[in-house]
Amino acid sequence: MSGGGIRPLHSFTDEARKTLKNRQLRANLGFATNTICDKRQRAVDELEDWESLRGDAAAIKDEALANLAENLVKLEASVEAAGGKVYWARDAKEAVELVAKISLAHGASEVIKVKSITSDEIELNSSLAGYGISAIETDLAELICQLAEDAPSHILVPAIHKNRTEIRELFERTLGVTLESNEPRVLAEAARLYLRHKFLTTSVAVSGANFAVAETGTVAIVESEGNGRMCLTLPKVLITMMGIEKVLPQWQDVATFLKVLPRSSTAERMNPYTSMWTGIHRGDGPEEFHLILLDNGRTHVLADQTGRQTLRCIRCSACLNVCPVYQRVGGHAYGSVYPGPIGAILTPQLLGMEHEQANTLPFASTLCGACYEVCPVKINIPEVLAYLRGKTDKELSESVVMKTIAHAMLMPRLFSIGLRASRLGKSVASGLGLLRGWADSRELPDIPEQSFRDWWRNRG
Ligand code: SF4
Secondary structure, eight states: OOOGGGOOSSOHHHHHHHHTTOHHHHHHHHHHHHHHHHHHHHHHHTOTTHHHHHHHHHHHHHHHHHTHHHHHHHHHHHHHHTTOEEEEESSHHHHHHHHHHHHHHTTOSEEEEOOOHHHHHTTHHHHHHTTTOEEEEOSHHHHHHHHTTOOOOSSSOTTTTOOHHHHHHHHHHHSOOOOSOOOHHHHHHHHHHHHHHHHHHOOEEEEOOSEEETTTOEEEEEESSSHHHHHHHSSSEEEEEEEGGGEESSTTHHHHHHHHHHHHHTOOSSOSEEEEEESOBTTBSOSEEEEEEEOTTHHHHHTOTTGGGGGGOOOOOHHHHHOHHHHHHOGGGGOSSSOHHHHHHHHHHHHOTTOTTGGGGGGSOOOOOHHHHHOTTOOOHHHHHHHHHTTSHHHHHHHHHHHHHHHHHTSHHHHHHHHHHHHHHHHHHHHHTTTTTTTTSSOOOOOOSSOHHHHHHTOO
16 A cells, blocks of 8 residues: 555654643644634634535535546546646656656756645655755745745644744745844745745646546635745646545535635635636646646545545644644644644555554544534544554554453452452553553552452451
């Protein structure tokens, strides 16, 4: 199985221990996530039919996934009929090769990028560097991460772990500018001046996609800064790479997602920039449009009846913001471009539960259910987490211990012997590592010298 560039290099537990000690990170995260959560709630409360919209969005995605092969073939035909070219990439390697080949065919040593988690998933930027191509991020937060040589830590707000003072220092150091303050206006202006030159001089742009409509061949990107619109309209060549789960069957399906996505992500009624294009149009926008359809483990997820709902995800990030675990450990602890609750179920499924680090991710949750309540496409994340935990050895050792205890409690004599043995058993079980994981986050009580049964019998 191929999961491309999302392989965590460490276990969640190990990394979370480190990030928990970073008080600045927790302060930045706490402030940002609480603000976004409050705003989201207000935006959602404005709609009386929010719950039915969630149901509609989930149903559309389920239908799209149930007929995924048909929808993709239809999308290919629609895009090509409108003058675009479509490619199929099984994994990260094939996708990177395609982007590099198209870029080099146009003599590009630099490409500009619209924020795309799918491109982060396949480590596009570092891989393109191997072909002599520099990839320039144009989303402000992605640019901050790129200049800091830091990984994004949030789906929607990649630089959520950095504050304004840190960003000012970064810009002064990397862009060679002197800034009068760390006000957002000043920081944004510095980035704008740097990026404007790139928009006007680069001939190839690379984007992801929020949706693609099989019926019409239309691709859609929603964003807040206008950098996406620049990338999608100014360069001569546009390369879009999308995960195969982004396809929607019909044009009218887009309307539902344009209602639920902005409220769930940026807590807005609509996105400031919604760009849609269908193939190419002479004299208007790029002269060439290339669409790469990426699998990279998604068909394995699709084949799993319980895990399949994960592919409904529209990357709104609402589940990250409400998650008590994410709020405390931050995105880097997940070791993957997909952090938070969605990362805890998507990454191990894309990579396979046999992956030693990824299979720690389903344990990065309290199973409180807050993520399920806010998810606009009703992914039952706790259900998938519990299902994935059941596939690990760790869960197996816990369940063997619990089943043994349950069995003993049904047999009074055995239970009594067991209690006496438990003082010894506790240390033996701990010593053998049988309770590892379960006891890491819980305190086992001391076993009293005298059991209740013994006390009752001897009470005189
Ligand atoms: S799982 Fe749901 S809430 Fe989380 S990012 Fe995906 S769509 Fe949004």
